[in-house]
Amino acid sequence: MNETTEDGNSTYNFKVENNETESYNESNLISKCELPILIIKKHLQEQNGMKYRDFAQYRRYCTRKLHRLRSLLNLKCGRNKFQKSYLESAKEYKDPKHFLILILLIERCWSFGNELGSIENTSKTKVNNRNRLHGIRKLKKGCKIVDFLVENAQNQCTSRTIVEIKAYQSYILGNYYLKCSNWECAVSELKKSIDIYQQLKLDVSSLISDRKNIFSVLNIPLLSKPECTKIYDNHISELVPLIRLSLYHCKRLGIVIPNDQIVDQFQGSTFGESNSNKKIVYNNNEYSVPASIFEMPLVELEESYSKIKGLIPLDETIKAPNYPNETIIDYYSETLMCSSLLSSKINDEITNITANTGLSPLSGGSSEDWRVFELYVREFNLLVSIERDMILLLQLMEYFSKPEHQINQIFNEKSDKICTNLNIHKKQISRSPEEGVRVCDLLNFSISEINSSNSxxxxxxxxxxLITHTVGNCRSMFLSHFYGRNGKFQEAYLLCDLVRSRSEIKEMDYQKIVRDKNGYVERIIFLIKIINNILSNMVHDSFNIYLCCIVDRESSQPKIEWSERNIHDILNNETLKPHLMPIPVKPIMFDVAFDFIVPPNILNKMRKNGIVNKIFSKASQKLGIFK
Structure with a gap:
């Protein structure tokens, strides 16, 4: 409705009649609106042309969506050319859809202003200031609507939404000042927007839990915490070139920026760095996180690993874990994914800084922080994967530690009778020694990655x-079971004797290692202790079993009856005293066997060279073993 003042000028009443709002369902009204404006804006832009910088398509979408929302809320629009559309008063802003109308109005003005600017930049004819001024007017109109949005959001929105609206306001103002060539104000507003977005991305949990009211209207899918954080990071990276452009024109025109920190952050060789307060501990020294963009991924990495420690506790007062392999892999997958994403982000940031400044951050003044942080994340990834594989190794060692399983695999052809005598259920035996060999090889690969990283x-x-020593012994034991299952008892006996000859890890070796802040070193040491305890008993039993098998095969005496009573005597008392040692074992064989025996490959059986290296085959060809 129009009203006339004393001076004759007409004003516009922005109130909505009561009968228009009563038709709206009051059950949907909420006291505080939660509006993740940046996520809403980016989703709408990606789905409606902005993925290919099509401002016209996005502007048309905003117009269509505005008509739908106004029809849904029963809001009247002016049909006259000289009559503006009605906007709700502050008292009527109780639903997120009312605020969404203002956001779409701002986005339509922003897209129209950028569309006119792109037409002006790509035009082959003479530059027309009419399009430029028209784009400035559209952005100015968007700034006024943003002010109206900030005013009405004070009492109707949550505190986080109010802060995000202010960041959005600074973003629109920065674009307006860029079009007006007001470079100093553009730097100030865009820098303010970046600072707010960097703080907002540190806590996006509220966006995940309370966003059903507005996201369902726009058909926005459910986003995870890393996806929300990535949206904020991408938007911040889009604002950085605009600030750098404004700083360039300020320097060209001799305009002095009052805040020197802005110049230091977005110009020169220090680009990408920040005064981050987060610290990491590496080699008993504290180092700063080199850039603020790494703070949130690092916090997520630490939180995901803390969740693992709660799900799989490893402590001397708690029994060793016993979970299916799929469960263990699922528990560790999120942490390993977070560390991999952080590593790729570090490499991308180093590449971007090198391309923009011509100087790598690894060779600058803060090169030590960058180098240490890169090593820290890489070793974190490797040690967590080692911890996961050692849990899998521990479960395999517990499975094969029972001598009944070994005997059943050795005498596979007549295992039915032996299982009956030893009270073993054959259906329960399903795992193979090759699985343990593969796990050991994965651990050796991770250890080699750490050793090659110049830690x-x-x-x-x-x-x-310590890990190398333990994994080497476990690998030899699994190989001995592999040979024993195939009836090659001499090879199995030799590998068991190899493990017996190795020195055990003493308690003082564990005490030399300092416990870390994250706890993965202490957890790995706990796993090493349990595996070595199982290994010491397992070696003793396997050695006696294979020795007895060799004598039983070569002896002319009656065959041994593998009964429950007899196996107890063989394992614990060592009553069997052979007159002839099965193999003349020499100490040099132990080192050669450990260095050159490769894991069995079922797909490609190396018939010419066996499953051992040529050097070991040549050294042991007279004995006729490992063929």
């Missing part, structure tokens, strides 16, 4: 020595 942490290097 600065002496504590990690000491830990890898």
């Amino acid at each position: 600065l942490d002496s504590n990690i290097l000491k830990l890898t020595v």
